Amino acid sequence: MSERRFINHPGAKEAPAVALEYRPEPDNNPRLRGLPLVAASYVVANLETAQKYIWSNAKFGQPRHAPGLNENINWRIQPNVIPVGEAEQVTLPLDSEDLITPAPATLPGRFNSVADYHALYKSGTATPLDVAKALLPLIQRGPNESKYAVAWTQSNAEEVLAAAQASTERWASGKPLGILDGVPFGVKDDTKVAGYVSTMGMKVDKKFPYFNTAETETVWPALKMIEAGAIMMGKMNQHEIGMDTTGCNPSTGTATNWFNPEYFPGGSSSGAGSALSAGIVPITIGTDSGGSMRIPPSFCGVYGLKPTFNRTMSMSSSVCSTGPMTSTVSDLIIAYRVMSQTNPSDEAQSLLAQSVPPSISASSTKYIGICKPWIDRSDPEVLKVFYSTVDYLTTTLGYTPIDISLPYLREGQLAHAAICLSEAAVDAQARHPSDWLALLNHSNRILVSGGSHTPAVDYLKYSQIRQVIMSHLAWLWEKYPGMLVLTPTTPMVGWPINPADHQYGVTDGNNSIKNMTYCWYANMAGCPAVTVPGGYVDAPKGGEHNGGRLSVGVMAMGEWGEEERLLGWAREIKKMVDEGTGREKGSEWVDVIGLVKNEH
Template identity: 60%
Template sequence: MASAKRFANYPGAKEAPAAALEYKPEEDKNPALRGLALVVVATAIANSTWLQKWLWSNAKLGQPKLTPGLAGVVRRMHPNVIPLADGTVQTSSSMLELGAELRTPQPTNLAGRFNSVADYHEAYRSGEVTPLQVAEALLPLIRRDIKPEPSKYAVAWLQTNVDEVLAAAKASTERWAAGKPLGVLDGVPFGVKDDLEVKGFVSTMGMKVNKSEPYFNTPQTETVWPVQKLQEAGGIMMGKMNQHEVGMDTTGCNPTTGTAVNWANPSYYPGGSSSGAGSAVSGGLVPIAIGTDAGGSIRIPPAFCGVYGLKPTHNRTCTRASTMCVVGPACATAADLAIAYRIMAQPNPSHPDQGHFALSVPPSSSPSQKKYLGICREWVARSDADVLAVFDKAVHYLTSTLGYETVDIKLPYLREGKLAHAGTCVTEAADDAKARSSRGAANYLSLLSLPNRMLVGAGAQTPAADYLKYTQIRQVIMSHLAFLYEKYPDLLILTPTTPLAGMPIHPGDQKYGFSDGNNALKSMTYVWLANSSGCPAVSCPAGFVEPAQGDGRLPVGLMAMAEWGAEEQLLAFARDTETYLNETYPGGRVRPAQWADVLGLAKAGKGTATATAMGANPNNTAAATAGNTNGKLEEGGMGQLGSVPKTTTAAATTTTTVTGTTETSDL
């Protein structure tokens, strides 16, 4: 049955050949490197084209060119499928209404309750607290220049402009006092990943700042569209957030800027590359964080940290210089995810792609409309047993209680497609790295950490012929997905977000970082498909499992992928899974033990007093980034910030007052 929807750049619905649908998983054989072994090997690889080629070959990134059945397949360079409106002109203010269901706070007695956008809105509306008081309470928790020691939460952040934050908070406070707020987001704090452009900030991307490079001396002159729309709605951008360096791994381990904490269990990594986003939302600092996702980077951290993440349709919120990367939100609740998405996804009429996107609309509420969950059984079976148990329980609830119907599906080139995705990502990363360097091709790797010198160096060796094969595999995958979406209207393809419930921290990883290609590829087992195809996908917490180390049960994410443009269907699914977690799952949602009640701090009137007591400089108006103690971008990294925790293992103990109680932090 042909789709009644209209798309630009539609791949055409075509079932993949039987041979392509045979899943042939293989174990990867990339050596894990840490410590001095990493130093020696990474240094050698960075200085040897031959070794870079060997690493590329050992990672099997050339395997896709051997894929049978690609002769004559159209080369699909970009997954930019655009859902088109039927005769409706889109404007920059085109957006679904933010209804009462999104503006109503959750019950106060709900287990594992997070502060949501609705909570901030209600606090401002009632006059219990002002946006300025919230900003004053939050700044001491996120600033890296606090003396004598930054807050334990500050490692999730890299830069902030204090004057701009306070000015925005004051303006919002005045609007509320005059009874003229801009909407539900007015005065609500949010953060932005450091690889996104924000006017006045240098996008350090989690790298060591090198002032001899023009790149690190060139602040952005414009703010990226989705962040701009959040600010126009009254949201207060608190600062730029930490990340895995240049987005090139899934752990969040950063030996240069420090590793953000997974507050669910600080003995595990927060996930990457939007590590600061996952950490800050799960730690209670902000209800919304904006990140990027080229290989699960706005879904893996939320999955590991127990919050919500949405990867939109390719180019939906803005266009990146990538065939994989999109911009999306990580949020505390499903309602926050809908609010953030609707605001930041308003069409940009001046952009050739964004200006044509039709609004995503909620799915039909008709009882006769089937709600399909497509499950590729052999693919899902690659997950660890404890993750599968959480997945199966969630699926049982969705089918037995909410009327979803499961259908068994097959997907093409699951092994070859994952390798093609990885090869594309490292190839684009190499090109980006060369563009940031003024030293030419011979020295561009010197700006990166040791693990990324290996990855990016290998990516620079991708032959054009192999890259073209990657694009043919993409076309077959996208055509088969179109076939499935036409066969099963409103189909959601369901998997765990990751096949494992977190990555444990190894002692010593923080000094140099580490390289573990096998685990990186494993963590992306399911997420890569949405990036390669351009489809939207959502990750929702669906349960918890026992950890192998440390304190705190590990969250498990449930991921659904929908047809191009069907973000609202995913948001409805997120609300369904949230109901399951809050009302049916044994014990309900688990909130991290060291969760920070920012609203509680603000209501207690601790904002200004706390900032003064912690040694904040009220005149600091510039970026407090890696190695920064005077409000400017400075050379160096964590070594210059001796008081900032360099590890999230239980190597040291600090004590911080949060919500009026003394809590111990394993940092």
């Protein structure tokens, strides 16, 4: 039995057998693109009956009839489980030898890391100012912008250069702030940074007051990165308001998946996935309501961590978390530890005890939970990578696989999708109350207007489903302490781009639901989850890019507060890739450090 203690724990209780029956079924959401999408958006935006049909057709009313729900199940509005610790909150080390030592130069598929930037500045070969000056032309939007700039939406060059100059002076005086001093990073456009308008991937129209109001404060995770000396290069592109999983954005441009540009980078943190896959920055900050910090890393061949609910900052959401995406696993560890420092002014976040690496003795059993009927709905190529990873974990690393069942895999996903769209509708109404759909593109006018019709009774039923899911997970962790629930990150081998999507966008609810098959569970339960590059497969499209390959991510979900266990697992999987075929990256990857060195 686990000895960990929690506040707001759901209680350990196995779900009833009827809730554990997996009942997958086809969806029949319309796929719309081009002029039919435009026409449909105007009809839906102006006709309430059409909005209600969208909600009903998506089967959002179905979860209220989920078998096993009754009046004895609590309504769990937020998954706000709080890990309780015994000791004073202290940031785990960032300068351990394994984190600050650059990877061997001969390592296949080697990405530049924080350790590489640190070594560069320490050697005096180049400065943070040199790096900033090299990066700005690659990321700034405008006439004659570089092909990498579409991953970004805004960059304040004066602020960037001033921060880089200050870092350069600290290095020159022998007083850098630490491992992150001078390291470039980016922040997703929906995340508040002082001086920037949080455009959220929307088309900027100055006639709306929203687009004329810059943020006055910087959110805690970004603030801690800046205080550590990292250089905030700018705001990053995204799927508009975070409401889909492709990253397709007809308003700001669709960020490129540099692993294979014939495929979407994933969403909603599309700019982050793109910039990381291109080597532009080693660290980004994103948000995740249903896989937005895990699907882009999976598609783009990098790393992402969705932390425990409220771990890095409290948010006005019951599903969303803010956290890091990075090029390497060591950078994921560094970024997470910096972003998750205790914020005394955040009453929710400050209560969570820091995550610490598990104490694993030689006799400890390391469990991986596998829900086979759920997993086996993945594409065959994904399954090949996934089960190869399972084989490595069991035969090489000594993990014990456990066949598990999980409740409400179908009903819970519908509930999660409805919650996301309901929250998006409330947020959209706050941005421009008089005409709240006016700021949105055609796809989101359809999706979000439908989400605005969720009845309170259904929302409470969704909350009961959340309670059952969380209680069952708690029961599993009581039975198998430290168990990691293992799945593919997404069941899909990429999402191919249709050229017609670029002008008006696309809405494809069936594929969106499929893409989130596994990611949503951690959002609904508030648990941490990490995605890692698990392997690579041949792609039907894009043979001229990277040999026509695509990245396949593998994901592990842990108990509340178990980020450090997940990060340790991610480091183990890295060995599998490194010792196997080697890590891969896109053919147009930018060696920023090499570029700066060559200029000297």
